[in-house]
Amino acid sequence: MANRLDRWADPPLLVLASLADEPKHGYAILRDVSETMGVRLTAGTLYAVIARLEAVGLIEPLASADRRRPYQITAAGRATLAEQSARMGRVASLAQARLGERYGWAGA
Amino acid sequence: MSGPLPAGPGPLTSLALMLYPPAWRERYGDEVRALLEEAGSGPVTVASLAVRAVPAWVNPPRHLHDRESRMRASVGTVLLAWAALTGVGAVFVQLTQLQGFRAPGHPLVQWCYLIFDAALAISVLTAVAGGMPLWLQMIGLARRERRPRELAWLWMAVLVPAGYLALALTALTVVHDPEASGSWWFAGFAVLGFAAAGLASAGPAVALKRLAPGGPAVAFATAAAGVAAAAVALAGLASAIAAAGLCLWTTSFAGYHHADLAGAYLLIVVAIAATGTVSAGRGVRATFAIPAR
16 A cells, blocks of 8 residues: 555655765666665666756766666765755655644554 | 676667767767767667757757757757648648548638748748758858758759659649549648658758858858747648637538548647747847857
């Protein structure tokens, strides 16, 4: 059931979060997002996101010897990720508090 | 974790990648192929790539083009769209206005014909005047750099239409009453005309991409492309309104009342005009943009 909500996930945020610890190339991003965040991105979605994030300067490509070009998050990307994750944190706290008050949900 | 290796990019994936703009493919194509060699690809991947090609055209990432390559891409796209829309409009006019059918009585349709003629004339003059300096610059560049293929592409803009006109005039001279010979003559001339227009506009567009000229001639041609695209879009709009008016108001020619024909014509005109004007808009925006550092 949870997977059905994958389509509502925010792919740019997932990619930024994936790049937050170290630079990665496309396949490594796909695997990381799938394994750590439980969302399966397609190649079309991933490269649409990479192109947009690169265009607005939130990530940047690194030099590469082969075709698998790695990307790293920029300072602007880190600031955006921090801002967005803080907002998501507030939404998550609010949702958990209301679920607890109304339905007695004790948390995952 | 050992298992069968994932299937690499197949022919369908390659086809899906071909749907992307050339600049996008140049920048990301190899990376996507490398990713698919590791991750494998299937129908979902192909569909995802194909669907994502649409926004890549509609709203291309700006970093894929520098200012001058954006202008060159716009000039090439507008040239192709302009040739296609002019051809479609000319066929429409030939079918409805010039073949002796009873002139449509409604003033709106008549006004649309007048607007079509004037807008098309403006677009032709603008395209020729705006494109000439760039064409001459490219001819000089191709000569200096001894690039016969690019010279051939450039001369196609002149030689192909001239050949088409010569062929048409010869045919009209030999066959004194082509209309009596049936609609095959018209269909043949129309198909040949589209092929000629396609080649004549594709030639300079290819040369533009290969020679990559720069300077004021490119900016001038881009501004002219913007005006020509706007004028030919107006001509297309006028012909579409005329087509709808003919469908609604004429009483004589049965073909006018086929709403599906008018609808198909409208769709084609809107699609080509939108492509041309959007690309022209991007080129004009790049023309007036402040160059990067």
